[in-house]
Amino acid sequence: MTANLNGHSTTYTVPGSVTIKSVTSGLVTALNNFSYANLTKVQAFAHGDRIELQSIDTNKTGSQVTLSVSNSTPSGPLTTFITASGPNFLDTIAWGYTTYQISGNPAATNTMNIVVTKTNNATVSLSVTNTAFRTCLVSPSNFSTPSTTAPPYRAPMELSPKILQSGGPTLVQFRLRARSTGIGLSQITANITCPGMTPNPAGIDFLNDNLGDLKPRAHLYITAGTSNLSFAFPFATTNLANGYHELAAVVYEGSHVHTQARAAQNIRIQNTALSATLNTLVGGSNSALEATLQFSVTPNTNTISKMNCSAPAAHSEPSPTNRLPHSPLPPRIWESDCIRSMPS
Secondary structure (H helix, E strand, C coil): CEEEECCEEEECCCCCCCCHHHHHHHHHHHHCCHHHHHHHCEEEEEECCEEEEEECCCCCCHHHCEEEEECCCCCCCCCEEEEECCCECECCCCEEEEEEEEECCCCCCCEEEEEEECCCCCEEEEEEECCCCCCCCCCHHHHHCCCCCCCCCHHHHCEEEEEEEECHHHEEEEEEEEEEECCHHHHCEEEEECCCCEEECCEEEECCCCHHHHCCEEEEEEEECCCCCCCCCCCCHHHCCCEEEEEEEEEECCCCCCCEEEEEEEEEECCCCCCEEEEECCCCCCCCCCCCCCEEEEECCCCEEEEEECCCCCCCCCCHHHCCCCCCCCCCCCCCCCEEEEEC
16 A cells, blocks of 8 residues: 655555454554655544544645555555545635633723744734723734734734633633634734733743634545455255245445445246146236136146145235325235145
8 A cells, every 4th residue: 555645755565364443553653654744734634444544734735635545455456445525635624723711800091912933933012001990901803903003904914813712800710713614824823912801821932722623534444355256155955945036236435435336136946856837828928807817736746736826815905985085006915926845
């Protein structure tokens, strides 16, 4: 099996007498090899017979991370296969964010400062000064107000504040969120300081509280089996009655899903040499309604001492007065005819 992630290839040789789960685990180990993962910037996680791939390359979107696989064998037919979910990774629809909690009793002159470093290392600063005793400093309007030394907050920093909960003037929890999706903008950092109050987290923090949701993803699927299978199997017909039967072959894909398909063939079983021919005595294939139908049964041997014939039985039809308006008549359901012969 060969996998090419982000332009770098690695090969895994499937050993003998293994399961698809163990093959998946072995391939994950190869993909997470330090030297290889350092090139691809991709992490691999096993889920049964499926491998989840997560890109940690903050400089590339999912569509820029390529993925391809191939299968080969030195001899004989292929029996283990690797399939990719697509030619590249899928981008996330999640925004990166970080959650802050500020506690304390703000005085009339307390100030909250935030310094944001964008992905191009440019910084933007914003300060909000309390104008009244015990007033919440955190609000979307405060964050949207430009400072005297910086351009408007929203546009250059691509952030959006959102208050999650407020415990009055002494406690507030809010979230800073990137205004675009993906892992790239999660590299924006924020540093909040507010003398006289306590911010949590303190210091420089990335917008990656939900880092697991920001990584572009793809999947690899491991299956086993063959596309053409010839085999023979014992079939004891003596356990089945003489007559027609349906023989069905059920196949399933070599994964944990076991998606099934089937092919059916009608067969006729005759466990003895006895047989008989049923013919009408008069009328051929057509007969008058008022006539009495007569049949002749001719066995293939003259050593017959007893012969039983079963007549077809039909379910009765409801009378027109008992049927619902416009309801169709039920179809006739006939029992199968059979002839049982016993040798003398």
